[in-house]
Amino acid sequence: MPEYTRLIHNYLRHDKKFPHVWCPGCGNGILLGSLIRAIDKTKFSKDEIVLVSGIGCSGRLPVYVDFNTLHTTHGRALTYATGVKLANPSLNVIAIMGDGDSMAIGGNHFIHAARRNIDITAIILNNSIYGMTGGQYSPTTPYGMRASTAVYNSIEQAFKISELAVTAGAVFVGRQTVYNAKLLDTLIERAILKKGFSVVEVITHCHTQYGRQNKLGSAVDMLKWQRDNAVPVDKAAKMSPEELEGKIITGVLVDKDLPVYEEEYEKVRARAKGLA
Amino acid sequence: MSKGKQPLLLQGNEAIVEGAIAAGCRFFAGYPITPATEIAEGMSVKMPIVDGTFVQMEDEIGSMGAIIGASLTGVKAMTATSGPGFSLMQENLGFACITEVPCVVVNVMRGGPSTGLPTNPAQGDIMQSRWGTHGDHPIIVLCPHSVEECFYVTIKAFNLSERYRVPVILTTDEVTAHMREKITLPDPETLEIIDRVRPNVPPDWYIPYEDNSIGVPPMSAFGDGYRYHVTGLVHDVRGFPTSRPDEVDAFIRRLHRKIDKGLSYIQEGEYFLMDDAEVAVIAYSSVARSAKQAALLAREKGLKVGVFRPITLWPFMRQAVEDILKNVRAVIVPEMNMGQYSREVKRVDQGYARIVTLNRVDGQVITPDDILRKLKEVY
Ligand SMILES: Cc1ncc(C[n+]2csc(CCOP(=O)(O)OP(=O)(O)O)c2C)c(N)n1
Numbered sequence: 001m002p003e004y005t006r007l008i009h010n011y012l013r014h015d016k017k018f019p020h021v022w023c024p025g026c027g028n029g030i031l032l033g034s035l036i037r038a039i040d041k042t043k044f045s046k047d048e049i050v051l052v053s054g055i056g057c058s059g060r061l062p063v064y065v066d067f068n069t070l071h072t073t074h075g076r077a078l079t080y081a082t083g084v085k086l087a088n089p090s091l092n093v094i095a096i097m098g099d100g101d102s103m104a105i106g107g108n109h110f111i112h113a114a115r116r117n118i119d120i121t122a123i124i125l126n127n128s129i130y131g132m133t134g135g136q137y138s139p140t141t142p143y144g145m146r147a148s149t150a151v152y153n154s155i156e157q158a159f160k161i162s163e164l165a166v167t168a169g170a171v172f173v174g175r176q177t178v179y180n181a182k183l184l185d186t187l188i189e190r191a192i193l194k195k196g197f198s199v200v201e202v203i204t205h206c207h208t209q210y211g212r213q214n215k216l217g218s219a220v221d222m223l224k225w226q227r228d229n230a231v232p233v234d235k236a237a238k239m240s241p242e243e244l245e246g247k248i249i250t251g252v253l254v255d256k257d258l259p260v261y262e263e264e265y266e267k268v269r270a271r272a273k274g275l276a
Numbered sequence: 277m278s279k280g281k282q283p284l285l286l287q288g289n290e291a292i293v294e295g296a297i298a299a300g301c302r303f304f305a306g307y308p309i310t311p312a313t314e315i316a317e318g319m320s321v322k323m324p325i326v327d328g329t330f331v332q333m334e335d336e337i338g339s340m341g342a343i344i345g346a347s348l349t350g351v352k353a354m355t356a357t358s359g360p361g362f363s364l365m366q367e368n369l370g371f372a373c374i375t376e377v378p379c380v381v382v383n384v385m386r387g388g389p390s391t392g393l394p395t396n397p398a399q400g401d402i403m404q405s406r407w408g409t410h411g412d413h414p415i416i417v418l419c420p421h422s423v424e425e426c427f428y429v430t431i432k433a434f435n436l437s438e439r440y441r442v443p444v445i446l447t448t449d450e451v452t453a454h455m456r457e458k459i460t461l462p463d464p465e466t467l468e469i470i471d472r473v474r475p476n477v478p479p480d481w482y483i484p485y486e487d488n489s490i491g492v493p494p495m496s497a498f499g500d501g502y503r504y505h506v507t508g509l510v511h512d513v514r515g516f517p518t519s520r521p522d523e524v525d526a527f528i529r530r531l532h533r534k535i536d537k538g539l540s541y542i543q544e545g546e547y548f549l550m551d552d553a554e555v556a557v558i559a560y561s562s563v564a565r566s567a568k569q570a571a572l573l574a575r576e577k578g579l580k581v582g583v584f585r586p587i588t589l590w591p592f593m594r595q596a597v598e599d600i601l602k603n604v605r606a607v608i609v610p611e612m613n614m615g616q617y618s619r620e621v622k623r624v625d626q627g628y629a630r631i632v633t634l635n636r637v638d639g640q641v642i643t644p645d646d647i648l649r650k651l652k653e654v655y
Pocket residue numbers: 055056057058059074097098099100101102125127129130131132133138
């Protein structure tokens with residue numbers, strides 16, 4: 001059987017009533033494919049994977065896949081993920097969040113999860129907009145762009161999610177576009193295998209809301225924009241800030257090692273029992 | 277855990293820690309707040325000793341999320357807070373209600389609203405503990421009035437949350453939390469500890485939210501091979517989002533039915549000198565201590581006064597209160613709020629008895645004298 005048939009058969013839920021909730025052409029489906037291929041490569045069993053999400057179009061992702069899936073409240077996915085991972089460290093916990101989900105309402109949880117360095121993989125679908133609620137501006141909507149709550153254009157500066165993750169202490173941070181799905185596969189695989197808090201920022205398109213309001217064309221046009229504006233980190237290092245204006249720096253931004261919370265907590269248990 | 281028969285001198289908050297550990301709690305997430313902080317401190321010391329986990333979260337929203345996540349892996353989990361933190365927990369508390377995830381939330385009441393009176397007792401959160409989270413949901417709220425009871429009612433809170441798959445709120449106040457009393461911790465073997473029912477069918481047969489005679493479906497733990505979906509959206513029996521009216525209706529009604537059916541097991545109260553009482557005092561938490569003292573003083577003066585003390589605040593002990601109302605002339609409901617529980621008492625009164633409120637909102641405890649004075653007025 002072809003590889004994609006095997007993956008579909010093995011990982012999509014047969015008892016879930018498809019079709020999915022996403023607009024045709026939405027980038028979320030590309031990420032879902034990448035995620036499945038990456039998990040398949042890691043060889044974790046389906047029982048070992050816990051997929052946690054927040055609220056948004058992005059938050060709907062886990063319901064389609066045959067893992068332990070947990071669709072939580074808006075912004076709080078990482079807090080639930082923290083409880084799951086610390087209570088059963090043998091589970092492999094992946095959190096899927098939107099840009100509003102992880103950076104606005106859940107911004108505080110995000111920086112603290114990064115600082116704590118629990119072995120969780122955080123995947124953020126950054127479409128620069130609140131998709132599910134109909135296209136309001138988000139913390140990653142660029143200055144000057146339009147949204148349904150910024151019809152006179154946004155006057156706020158956008159967060160750079162990956163750079164924020166690096167500063168907050170995440171041990172592994174990477175950014176990739178859904179256009180470059182192959183590279184996204186390997187980035188996610190590395191993030192899952194990395195011990196500690198790892199972040200993958202996925203640059204995706206919401207043609208229905210963000211695209212329409214800013215006259216950016218169809219889903220395909222927005223994918224082409226991703227293709228034309230992605231700059232790999234090593235190339236970006238040789239470019240000036242002016243040249244990098246409006247570009248997406250892709251690849252691995254940081255890969256380092258710090259004490260992992262669960263392992264440290266084992267030492268706490270030993271000290272508490274007077275064993276160390 | 278401290279063992280053996282020697283009496284200990286513990287605070288209410290410390291007794292809650294002991295009770296939680298005895299009940300099998302092995303995960304605590306919290307954020308410091310007066311007058312609940314000693315619970316977090318105690319858990320940070322004891323959880324690692326019993327191979328449990330303590331984590332200090334960035335806020336109470338996070339604490340609530342973390343305990344739900346932990347409980348989904350099959351581990352009994354708790355958090356503890358006071359007014360401002362309890363307010364922050366409400367949204368995720370509703371998530372625990374709709375997903376039927378057992379967990380225990382301790383709310384040590386202090387003066388409010390807002391930052392209010394951090395170090396003073398109050399009873400202002402009675403209605404919040406019932407209706408704090410949005411949506412039509414049942415909830416169980418328990419209220420101990422002594423250090424010893426803090427221990428036993430904490431165990432009951434875990435037992436009920438495991439049995440009915442609901443979050444249980446354990447509400448105390450600053451006085452109960454901080455006073456020290458003698459307590460002899462029982463032999464753990466003598467305690468009845470209830471664990472959630474796990475599925476005994478093969479994973480392929482598991483229907484995670486299927487109704488049954490008690491309305492409480494078996495709950496599998498993440499990692500046990502029963503992969504299923506947990507969502508805060510209204511879901512069908514398989515756990516998948518639905519808005520089909522018949523499925524929504526059946527689901528919401530089951531959530532209520534499982535509690536309604538368990539009332540006789542869930543509801544517990546203390547009757548103090550009630551047998552021949554002509555006037556009753558209905559009081560809970562530390563105010564109940566003053567009420568009992570007042571009843572004794574009143575009896576010395578020949579007034580037939582008794583006290584009913586609900587330990588289960590919610591679901592409201594309607595039957596018990598109705599029976600009392602039918603047998604006394606008057607009921608006094610002293611509260612450290614402007615009248616929250618008393619409103620429920622009035623609601624079920626069909627003209628059986630006169631209901632008198634006694635409210636203190638100056639951050640001070642209601643004294644036996646306060647109640648005695650009212651008793652003399654009313655008798
Ligand atoms: C506490 C709370 N506030 C607001 C909402 C409404 N809401 C649902 S999704 C959403 C924004 C989603 O945007 P994002 O996180 O970027 O996800 P996307 O839909 O773009 O994938 C909001 C504000 C909510 N569900 N909960």
